Amino acid sequence: MSTLxxxxxxxxxxxSRYLLDVDGNDRSHKLLLECGLHQGGPDADQANATPFGGLARSLDAVVISHGHLDHAGLLPKLVREGYSGPIHCTNDTRDLMEIMLVDAAFVMAKDIEWQNRWRKKAGKPLIEPLYELADVERTLALCRTHAYGQPATLPGDVTLIYRDAGHILGSAIVELNVPSGGRQRRLVFSGDLGNPGSVLMKDPERIQDADLVLMESTYGDRDHRPLEDTIDEFARVLEEAHAAGGNVLIPAFAVGRTQEILYHLSVLHHEGRLKQRLVFLDSPMAIRVTELYNKKRKSLNRDDIKTLNVVAQGDPSQYLPGLRLTRSVEESMAINRIHGGAIIIAGAGMCNGGRILHHFRYNLAKASTRVIIVGFQAAGTLGRQLVDGAERVKVFGEELAVKARIHTIGGFSAHAGQRDLVAWAGAFRNAPRIYLVHGEPGAQQRLQETLAESGIEAGIPGYGERVTL
Incomplete structure (x- = not known):
């Protein structure tokens, strides 16, 4: 029998990481579904640094649902430790990973350089990065890309089909038809399911047939506000910030959230509801991703693709007057001379690194500042501390008072809310086994209860748990 x-x-x-042992006719095969980075503090760093052991050299193939680092961010480490087989993904995911993994390697190198400088002075052993740019290049060379709905044959007579997950560019629901016990069993992994309220992405595809389902549960305990209410709340916070004379800081994920936020800012401007005259996109990676979204606009929601066009063509005045794309460190530093009236969109989305931290140093202790959280904040991250109401936080080793007002606007999330998750699970026929993944315990338990109220049973797996297909 094949196992997961x-x-x-x-x-x-x-x-994200799941190991599929396929019971083939000639020999068994090992497929890795996802190879994601852990995010959220020292425990996450330790988990990321743990060697793959013999797994890297024993795998026959790797399958990736989409390009976010928590799903694909450890691929270069896997390759560094000896993996040399195919990495399957969608066409757009491969292009996104080229931007994101290169950026991750660059940021990692800078962080390690800074840490080793301190360690050398303290007489402590030096540390190595999880991977380097050369590992990223080898990883990208192993990618085998597929269009949505295009069947691909994997080792062990496994068939792979990608479906549109509507989460970010290239994101996919993974269907794997796996031989097990003399029959074909269908394993469906939701990946990250998109928020149907997204203006740029299509709605996630519904699937009817499966034997085993892995479903994300990030927002399993709550629904998002309707988009119209979300936009009104966003506009109200921006207006309050303008009246208070402060800056607005938006820690935004480079892929998906940034592009949606830019779209909504442009709409507010054209409706006469945006008072701020300066908007900074202070993230080289987010700028590159926005340019990629423009090139790939046929993959997006066709009603809204036109809104990204001018950003990539270098004429933001037609798109969002006042928008400044700051690529260099010097341009980023210059923003901190602006004491009010600006909107600053910067990474990282969970505030666990990136240029947003520098803007926190100059703005977080000001009561006139508004911080708008637009995406999920994992436990252990600085972003989660702010959402949870921390009065003081550490930034670059310096303790800062949090006098800025923190606003969480969940309607901009790239994830499906509870109601959407229940509807997606309810589309399956014949009651497949469902396991909830990608969620904190409270959210998973609440979703499990809500699914049960709709007559849908779902399990919550433990680390290392193995199930048969």
Missing amino acids: TFLGAVGEVTG
Whole structure:
């Protein structure tokens, strides 16, 4: 019998990883579904640094649902430790990973350089990065890309089909038809399901047939506000910030959230509801991703693709007057001379690194500042501390008072809310086995209860748990 082992995103949102042992006719095969980075503090760092051991050299193939680092961010480490087989993904995911993994390697190198400088002075052993740019290049060379709905044959007579998950560019629901016990069994992994309220992405595809389902549960305990209410709340916070004379800081994920936020800011401007005259996109990676979204606009929701066009063509005045794309460190530093009236969109989305931290140093202690959280904040991250109401936080080792007002606007999330998750699970016929992954324990338990109220049973797996197909 073929088996599936849960190796990540169990009891947490990040670190996606599942091992599929396929009972083939000639020999068994090992397929890895996802290879994601853990995010959220020292425990996550330790998990990321743990060697793959013999797994890297024993795998026959890797399958990736989409390009976010918590799903694909450890691929270069896997390759560094000896993996040399195919990495399957969608066409657009491969292009996104080229941007994101290169950026991750660059940021990692800078962080390690800074840490080793301190360690050398303290007489402590030096540390190495999880991977380097050369590992990223080898990883990208192993990618085998597929269009949505295009069947592909994997080792062990496994058939792979990708469906549109509507989460970010290239995101996919993974269907794997796997031989097990003399029959074909269908394993469906939701990946990250998109928010149907998204203006740029299509709605996630509904699937009817499966034997085993892995479903994300990030927002399993709540629904998002309707988009119209979300936009009104966003506009109100921006207006309050303008009246208070402060800056607005938006820690935004480079892929998906940034592009949606830019779209909504442009709409507010054209409706006469945006008072701020300066908007900074202070993230080289987010700028590159926005340019990629423009190139790939046929993959997006066709009603809204026109809104991204001018950003990539270098004429933001037609798109969002006042928008400044700051690529260099010097341009980013210059923003901190602006004491009010600006909107600053910067990474990282969970505030666990990136340029947003520098803007926190200059703005977080001001009562006139508004911080708008637009995406999920994993436990252990600085973003989660702010959402939870921390009065003081550490930024670059310096303790800062949090006098800024923190606003969480969940309607901009790229994830499906509880109601959407229940509807997606309810589309399956013949009651497949469902396991909830990619969620914190409270969210998973609440979703499990809500699914049960609709007559749908779902299990919550533990780390290392193995199930048969």
